[in-house]
Amino acid sequence: MVSPPEGRPSPLPLVAALALFVAHATLFGGWIVDDAGITFAYARNLAAGYGVVAQPGVPPVEGYSNPTWMLVASLGYALRIFVLPWAPKVLAGLCAAGTFALVWRDLGRRGASAWTTGVALGLLAGCSGFVIWVVSGLENALLAWLAAASASLALRAVDDAVERPRRDLAAGMVAALLALTRPDAVLYAIGYPAALAVAAAFDRPRRLAPVVRGTARTLAGFLPVFGSYLAFRFLYFGDWVPNTFHAKVKPAGASILDPGKLLDLVEGAVGDALFPVLLLLVAAAGALLWRRALRPRIVVLGGYLAIATGVYMLMPVDWMGEFRFATPFFLFFFWSGAELATALAAAMPPTPGLRTAVAIATAVFLAQAGIIFGARSLRFAEDPTVPLTVAARFGGQGFNRLAAALPDRRASLLTPDLGGVLLNSETRVYDLAGLCDPVIARTLHERPQALREYVLGEVRPTFVHTQGAFTRSSALHLDPRFARDYVALHEAWSTEPEWTRAWRGAEVPPFWGDYVRRDAVRAPGALASLQDIYRREGLAAYRPWVRPPDRLRAGWPQVRWALTRLGGGAGGPVAPAPAPAAAVP
Secondary structure (H helix, E strand, O other): OOOOOOOOOOOHHHHHHHHHHHHHHHOOOOOOEHHHHHHHHHHHHHHOOOOOOOOOOOOOOOOOOOHHHHHHHHHHHHOOOOOOOHHHHHHHHHHHHHHHHHHHHHHHHOOOOHHHHHHHHHHHHHOHHHHHHHOOOOOHHHHHHHHHHHHHHHHHHHHOOOOOHHHHHHHHHHHHHHHOOOHHHHHHHHHHHHHHHHHHHHOOOOOOHHHHHHHHHHHHHHHHHHHHHHHHHHHHHOOOOOHHHHHOOOOOHHHHOOHHHHHHHHHHHHOOOHHHHHHHHHHHHHHHHHOOOOOHHHHHHHHHHHHHHHHHHHOOOOOOOOOHHHHHHHHHHHHHHHHHHHHHHHHOOOOHHHHHHHHHHHHHHHHHHHHHHHHHHHHHHHOOOOEHHHHHHHHHHHHHHHHHOOOOOOOEEEEOOOHHHHHHOOOEEEEOOOOOOHHHHHHOOOOHHHHHHHHHHHHOOOEEEEEHHHHHHHOHHHOHHHHHHEEEEEEEOOOOHHHHHOOOOOOOOOOEEEEEEHHHOOOOOHHHHHHHHHHHOOHHHOOOOOOOOOOOOOOHHHHHHHHHHHOOOOOOOOOOOOOOOOOOO
8 A cells, every 4th residue: 555645644553543443333222331420520529629539528538549530520510511431431532533643643753554554553543452441431532542642742753853832841741641640650750851862862962961851841740740740648638649539549569570471461453463473573673773763763662662561560460351551552552553663664675575465464464363353352341340330320329229218327348349339329428449548448458446446446337348358358257346245248259268268267257248336226127128118129239340350361362252152152161261260159
């Protein structure tokens, strides 16, 4: 395919990729992951004038880690246009369109063929790990757009030998917005100054002064935006970091050096062509170095890819599956690949035979990637991670009806599933995961006895819902006050040996349980009536889907499952890894 003149890229790759993205996104319908509801609850309360709080009237705790996404949602609520689930879907689509447009414009402007651009954008639009989380209701869509904007500004800095103060300031502000979209994204702040240094390294003669001035201007754009929110955080919430920092398990150092985690990440982008693709990328980079044709643009994009990879490796293994923390990685992986292919084609013009071989290899690669992406997305769409609507029906509407049956309507609920509950609950909600509770955040994993004293001695919630990892972390059953003060509405037990061994000889509690305070059901028949409501509301059927870690190895079992489902066969999904040990049979 003939490349368009530089600066006038063909719109066909962009249009086709956006069409594929929309078609892919429709597989997931109105699904929004429950965690997104936490941000939306804060946004709704802010727009309604209650402040930045999880529920009206409760003390302010920063239970979200994506201030920019929360403010965007709050603006939507203030304008009365933020309707779930479609408002976040539309916002995600707009952010995705902006991301794709930035990549398309940059590749086309620098001479990439329409075919190369189309392959890169098509892979991004078809990548399960990218599309799933972009349309999940979380901040990933905004994160991708801002990361693309930061890289685009950095690439312009290496393309343009003239200093542009406004561009430097804009790069700093974009970096600040990135850092306020997700805490780990603060690492992208080094991307633009590094690009200035790369540009200087490739210049002859090399000049340090423009790098220093550009970096200073970048900081001048970054610090007012980021610093202003830090000051607000400290004055409003009384902490320099969000409460989510204290609540979440800190990254394990071993995960940084885990080659299996890195290989799974790349496999998430290329399917079963993992090792051939890695070899080709290394060979292409080596060939450009040998011919001294390595462009500074490739180095800059490689730097952004390295940051994205490092962020993913630093983060703990994510229980939600499908590479939730890898959205920028997929963006920069395909973008860097297209830039590398363009540079290689310019340095080593292919012969007709080589063109044919490349076309065949590309077609085979795209076919296998498309099949595996499709199977993974179908599998996820059939049983997505903790849907907001399901959690809302259980912890919000369901427990609202239970609370309405009690004589004292001032009920409270302790639960680890929070998003749908905060958006729908009429009870006071306490967060067993600790995101919106500073005491639980600081005691759940390190001081369980202090947590039990807080929950059972101070908070004394009317209802308690506990499950899996939170049953183990809180260990409420080990405290005699729990059996004394609470009675079960429903319990589910696990026969998994790993669950039994986790208690090391202590009394093994239910994997799953819903409880009510005994003093709330003292009246004759009150407990039986409440249990009857529990059954009629179908609350015993609630199960948040707990996904295994991102261990693919490899894509074809999921393909077999998808073909079985499409053919009308029986059987459930073939898991890419063994089910979690604590799963309820």
